[in-house]
Amino acid sequence: MLTELHKFLYEIKNISHKPFQKEKVYDYMWAFKEEFLEKNKNIDSYYTKKIIQIIIIMGDEILIQNMNNPEEWINNTGELYLFGTNMGETIFQKYVDEIIDNNIFNVMFIEIATIGIEIGLHTSRKKELMEIYKENILYDINLVPYETFRIINNKSYWSFKKICGSILIVFFLLNEGMYYFSIKQHMKNTSIIVSKIRKIYGTL
Known part of the structure; x- marks a missing residue:
């Protein structure tokens, strides 16, 4: 055969x-x-x-x-x-x-x-x-x-790369955003704690 x-x-x-x-x-x-x-x-x-x-x-x-x-x-x-x-x-x-x-x-x-x-x-x-x-x-x-x-199908290949690149960029921005907001929240929490300490113990 x-x-x-x-x-x-x-x-x-x-x-x-x-x-x-x-x-x-x-x-x-x-x-x-x-x-x-x-x-x-x-x-x-x-x-x-x-x-x-x-x-x-x-x-x-x-x-x-x-x-x-x-x-x-x-x-x-x-x-x-x-x-x-x-x-x-x-x-x-x-x-x-x-x-x-x-x-x-x-x-x-x-x-x-x-x-x-x-x-x-x-x-x-x-x-x-x-x-x-x-x-x-x-x-x-x-x-x-x-x-x-x-x-x-080169066009599809480049579209695929663009899609993957876009996804990576979105994840990068989300990650950076989360990091930024976590720091901002952390600083806000720290600020609240410091203000409470100041109220209790006076100016540091």
């Missing part, structure tokens, strides 16, 4: 960044989906649905977003493609033995998710892709989901 998946992924990888072969990628994905479902009917439905969902989204985006503008596809792909490749290598070097021991289907799923990063992450459905990743094994075993989100 893994051999079939590797063949599929490498074929997709080889033709996905060639602008005039996007339809071939789309057709290949659909053919693989049908064959995959037919041969592996007993796979847990959770993994099957997620795998097919990613394949369909990748195919849709390749066909809709990039067929009519091959130059833009080439220009937008470079950095994210490289990131996806490096991420894939990191995943397998670090986790492949452990994942195979626990659940062989996780390896298949991670490979497809990695190819998803390479092919589809810069498209208009990047948020939808991230929602899928948040629910799948990439998120569960903490394989750089935050770094992925930062790279593909």
Whole structure:
């Protein structure tokens, strides 16, 4: 089964960044989906649905977003493609033995998710892709989901930083305010005590 998946992924990888072969990628994905479902009917439905969902989204985006503008596809792909490749290598070097021991289907799923990063992450459905990743094994075993989100959605990253910064500032001000008012209250209490002492014992 893994051999079939590797063949599929490498074929997709080889033709996905060639602008005039996007339809071939789309057709290949659909053919693989049908064959995959037919041969592996007993796979847990959770993994099957997620795998097919990613394949369909990748195919849709390749066909809709990039067929009519091959130059833009080439220009937008470079950095994210490289990131996806490096991420894939990191995943397998670090986790492949452990994942195979626990659940062989996780390896298949991670490979497809990695190819998803390479092919589809810069498209208009990047948020939808991230929602899928948040629910799948990439998120569960903490394989750089935050770094992925930062790279593909920089505005959200900076919004996140601003929110965190604002929270920190609020906590700082609250802390300083509490400290200030505690000193003020302490001085007020001290002043009351001193005035009472003066009343009892006269001027100090």
